[in-house]
Each structure stands twice: as structure tokens, then as C-alpha cells.
Amino acid sequence: MKFAKIPMATINRLSIYMRTLQDLLDEDVDVISSERLAKQCGVNPAQIRKDLAYFGEFGVRGVGYRVNDLVNQIKEILGLQRPWNLAMIGLGNLGSALIRHANFVKHGYVFTAAFDVDPQKVGKRLPTGLIINHVDELEELIKERDVHVGLITTPASEAQSIANQLVLAGINGILNFAPVQIQVPDCCHVENVDFTIKLDSIAYHLSSGV
Amino acid sequence: MKFAKIPMATINRLSIYMRTLQDLLDEDVDVISSERLAKQCGVNPAQIRKDLAYFGEFGVRGVGYRVNDLVNQIKEILGLQRPWNLAMIGLGNLGSALIRHANFVKHGYVFTAAFDVDPQKVGKRLPTGLIINHVDELEELIKERDVHVGLITTPASEAQSIANQLVLAGINGILNFAPVQIQVPDCCHVENVDFTIKLDSIAYHLSSGV
DNA sequence: TCATTAATGTGAATAATCTCACATTAGCGA
DNA sequence: TCGCTAATGTGAGATTATTCACATTAATGA
Numbered sequence: 198m199k200f201a202k203i204p205m206a207t208i209n210r211l212s213i214y215m216r217t218l219q220d221l222l223d224e225d226v227d228v229i230s231s232e233r234l235a236k237q238c239g240v241n242p243a244q245i246r247k248d249l250a251y252f253g254e255f256g257v258r259g260v261g262y263r264v265n266d267l268v269n270q271i272k273e274i275l276g277l278q279r280p281w282n283l284a285m286i287g288l289g290n291l292g293s294a295l296i297r298h299a300n301f302v303k304h305g306y307v308f309t310a311a312f313d314v315d316p317q318k319v320g321k322r323l324p325t326g327l328i329i330n331h332v333d334e335l336e337e338l339i340k341e342r343d344v345h346v347g348l349i350t351t352p353a354s355e356a357q358s359i360a361n362q363l364v365l366a367g368i369n370g371i372l373n374f375a376p377v378q379i380q381v382p383d384c385c386h387v388e389n390v391d392f393t394i395k396l397d398s399i400a401y402h403l404s405s406g407v
Numbered sequence: 408m409k410f411a412k413i414p415m416a417t418i419n420r421l422s423i424y425m426r427t428l429q430d431l432l433d434e435d436v437d438v439i440s441s442e443r444l445a446k447q448c449g450v451n452p453a454q455i456r457k458d459l460a461y462f463g464e465f466g467v468r469g470v471g472y473r474v475n476d477l478v479n480q481i482k483e484i485l486g487l488q489r490p491w492n493l494a495m496i497g498l499g500n501l502g503s504a505l506i507r508h509a510n511f512v513k514h515g516y517v518f519t520a521a522f523d524v525d526p527q528k529v530g531k532r533l534p535t536g537l538i539i540n541h542v543d544e545l546e547e548l549i550k551e552r553d554v555h556v557g558l559i560t561t562p563a564s565e566a567q568s569i570a571n572q573l574v575l576a577g578i579n580g581i582l583n584f585a586p587v588q589i590q591v592p593d594c595c596h597v598e599n600v601d602f603t604i605k606l607d608s609i610a611y612h613l614s615s616g617v
Numbered sequence: 618t619c620a621t622t623a624a625t626g627t628g629a630a631t632a633a634t635c636t637c638a639c640a641t642t643a644g645c646g647a
Numbered sequence: 648t649c650g651c652t653a654a655t656g657t658g659a660g661a662t663t664a665t666t667c668a669c670a671t672t673a674a675t676g677a
Binding site for chain 3: 412414416451452453454457467468469470528
């Protein structure tokens, strides 16, 4: 183990390893080699070992990795041994669908606030029991409910303004689903989820590849 | 312009440039320099020029890029000067939200088929007018309606099986929202959209960064 | 106890990607 | 017409990421 800057790609792959390992646990697999895990994750075995080597030695030479242990180690690395509170901003089609989506809960994330500007929506109770608040109350509630990460699912035109408000409210992590590049200070980490970019990439491969 | 392997990262950035340029068009900006565009996209100016250089010379030295022209050039490069037909497989929360989502239409994508296994959903008409079919009819309808790309929004446990069926039906592009790594033959291009991975990455930055 | 085996951990080689720096050139005005 | 300006296009260099290849080592069984 060294002290080195960790590649972003490594962090993303750790999530993938973790999920694959969790599936393996469900199938009662106790131990797995980097080779088998790599095949299942679609990466190179050495890549897995290198990725893990940034953080320590987790395997047993000649044997492999104990699945259960490795899941916990990766959780520890990623900071997932604690709950994280989320706020959804924008409860249109996408926001509403995501907040109901089981995967967030399954991975230890909890929505503790939801915001929209539509007076028709404000005050409504979501299936999770959470009540939608007006965006005007954003800063106050974010602090009050100890929100750590904001998910932006507003129209693109509103995304930057919401991001500014989130930063002012002290948020350091934003998951942005709006198809714009939002600008934030360095203290805030933004990740973008953009399916049209992925679709464009498929279109490119279909039209030029064959 | 050279004949070289185009980095995947370049293709993804082209989508981002295109969208930013389209926004600029709406603001009646005629011409833009790589420097200004770069700032707005959050990349290095030389990166933009390099990316474009893979495909030709699109700028005017001393002036910059004509916004309207460049949008069309990028569309041409990505293969977006024609419509692409999509099929949604899985109409739970996420699938239903995505199929209504305006961005696909805006970028020239059209849903021509939708599938689910739930008998309660089969036969229902979506707001777009599209009728939900049973997955049993997948292969037939995919061919009949000339679907080019399949979007998988089923539970993770079903994703691989659906992918297999899509490949059998002749599909060469899959956008996978299920949180598993699906395996397909080389002829088929898969892109994954996975928000929990992005959230995990934010969690990592929040817990280790500060 | 000790050789054997299998799979890790890792330095070195390779490959991919990004950035710099500047030569080049289109447009513009005198 | 000609020089000046501004921003492109691009080779070379720097950086980052991936893969190889093998020395290392834990477990196992004779």
C-alpha cells in the first residue's frame, strides 16, 4: 500500500466490485479469485488487484478474497459504513421515479428532503412518507435535516440556480441529472448522470462501427 | 485530420459540446472560441480542438467556430442526422419516467416499442400513445418496428435475460439502467447508466476528501 | 516439516490520454 | 496590398491509466 492519488476510475470500479460481490454473497460464494471476479465485472484481473492495492492488502495469496470481508473493506473505503442523507430537488417524472427507486435505500442512502416549485406538488406526501417542500425552504431544511447530497432533477434551465442554493446551504456533493454542466466551487463534488450522452455514444457506434 | 482510433472519451465530450452549442444557439451566439466553449463545458481548450481534429477542420483561425455549423458537424459525426428508434424494456417507476422524459425526443430519439411482463401493464397506453406489449413479443416487435436500441430498466435479475433476447432480435445497442454488468457479443454495444455508482463516488469524496 | 500449488501484490513496460506551446492562417483595417 | 491580430490545428512532451510478468506467500497434504 502506498500513499498516492487514487484514480477516479478506481473508485468507480470499486462500486462495481462491491455490487458483484454482494450478488456473490447471495449465492453463498465464500471466496473468489481476482480472475473470476474480473470476468464477472468485465475488467482485467490485474486491474482489480491494483485497485485494491491502493488501499491495502485484502486477499490471501494462493486462495483469493473472502467475499464477505472484501465487501466490508470496500464499504469502508468508499465511506458507506454510515448512512448518507439525500435531498431530491425537482419532482417531475424523473425525480419522482428515482425517489421511489429501491436501489438507493438498498445501498444505505436515505431521502430526508424533497423540493419542487410547483404549488400543486408542495405539501403532497410521497409513498415513502416524505412531504414535498417548496424550494424557497431549501436552505433551511437542508441544514435542519442534515442533508449531505443533493440530487438535481429539475429542468436544465434551473439546475445552476439550484446548485448555487445547495452550495450556499453547505452541501458538498451533488448528483446532477439535468443535461447541463453546472459550475460549483471546489469544495463541492459534482457527478453528472446523463443518459442522452450515453445514447449518443451508442448512436455513434451503430452508425460508424459497422 | 488523421485516421486514428477515436477515444471513447472524445465521443462523450462531443455530446457535451453539442448540447452546450445548442444552448448557445438559443442565446443567439453565432461564433465561439474553443476557449469560451471549454470554460462552459469544463474542459481544456486544446482538448476541444484535439477532439474535433480527429474528424476534420471545423473552425476558422483567428475567429473561432460558427456555432450552427459546428452543431451540425458534430451531429453528423455522432450519426444524429437521422432518427433512432428505441424500445423500453421494463415499465416500472424508472422506465415509465424515462419514456415520458422530454430529452430523448428533443435529441431525435423515438420510442417505437415498450415491453413489460406485468399483465396489469400489458395493453395499457402510455401518454405518448405507445401501447405496452408483453416481453414474449419482444423479438417479433423489435424487428417489425425497426428498433435500433434497447433500454433495459428491469430489475437487475432480469437484465441479462432481456439482453440475450435483444441480441437475438438483432439489436446492436443497449442502454442498461439495471445495476449489473451484462455480457453481450462484440457486435452489440452496451452503455451503462448507474446512479448508485455515482453516488458512491460522491460518498467517497465526502468522507475522504475533507 | 517441507515441497507443492495457486493466486496475490507489485515493479516495469506499455498504452492511452491530456496539455503545452507554437507555427499557421483567415479576417480586418490602414 | 500588406501587416497585424486572434484563435485554430498539431507535433512533441508530460501525465495518467492499464496490462504484463513474476517474485512472494498462505494453505495444504505427504
